[in-house]
Amino acid sequence: xxxxxxxxxxxxxxxxxxxxxxxxxxxxxxxxxxxxxxxxxxxxxxxxxxxxxxxxxxxxxxxxxxxxxxxxxxxxxxxxxxxxxxxxxxxxxxxxxxxxxxxxxxxxxxxxxxxxxxxxxxxxxxxxxxxxxxxxxxxxxxxxxxxxxxxxxxxxxxxxxxxxxxxxxxxxxxxxxxxxxxxxxxxxxxxxxxxxxxxxxxx
Numbered sequence: 001x002x003x004x005x006x007x008x009x010x011x012x013x014x015x016x017x018x019x020x021x022x023x024x025x026x027x028x029x030x031x032x033x034x035x036x037x038x039x040x041x042x043x044x045x046x047x048x049x050x051x052x053x054x055x056x057x058x059x060x061x062x063x064x065x066x067x068x069x070x071x072x073x074x075x076x077x078x079x080x081x082x083x084x085x086x087x088x089x090x091x092x093x094x095x096x097x098x099x100x101x102x103x104x105x106x107x108x109x110x111x112x113x114x115x116x117x118x119x120x121x122x123x124x125x126x127x128x129x130x131x132x133x134x135x136x137x138x139x140x141x142x143x144x145x146x147x148x149x150x151x152x153x154x155x156x157x158x159x160x161x162x163x164x165x166x167x168x169x170x171x172x173x174x175x176x177x178x179x180x181x182x183x184x185x186x187x188x189x190x191x192x193x194x195x196x197x198x199x200x201x202x203x
Contacts, residue, residue, distance in 0.1 A: 072110030074151030
């Protein structure tokens with residue numbers, strides 16, 4: 001039999017659950033939600049799209065013979081107050097580059113290495129190698145080295161705008177380097193700026 005305290009506790013939980021806001025989906029194509037001082041998915045989408053469009057428009061990744069460059073993802077530095085997974089930005093960049101038909105991304109080297117590439121090659125000399133048809137195991141000399149690397153940085157500046165407001169600036173920087181000769185083919189910086197109350201948290 002429930003005690004009075006148990007009944008009160010259960011009633012409080014049910015009341016709190018009933019009074020909370022309803023969960024709803026975000027229409028990511030037409031999001032009318034309020035802007036936030038921290039970075040959200042809209043900022044990543046905007047920055048990635050602007051930088052890729054700049055890269056493609058420059059002709060830096062377009063080969064004269066119509067073939068595609070092999071590109072690796074290098075280091076992306078997060079120099080903001082937020083715990084950002086830079087893969088979130090680069091996933092969008094890589095997706096748009098692949099869709100352009102001008103670039104293929106390497107999974108053999110760089111920050112997006114797929115360990116399975118090397119695990120399957122270990123089957124040739126391992127103790128269980130006899131269990132696999134060796135004709136199906138990748139031979140030596142089959143990996144394609146990347147020709148280009150894309151790397152960059154995200155950093156943040158907080159500025160006192162006036163007595164009650166702050167301005168937060170987020171700089172997204174990317175560059176493309178030719179790995180054969182070390183020459184930089186392209187670079188771009190996209191700025192996303194926000195102003196809001198000093199009470200708003202930007203991390």
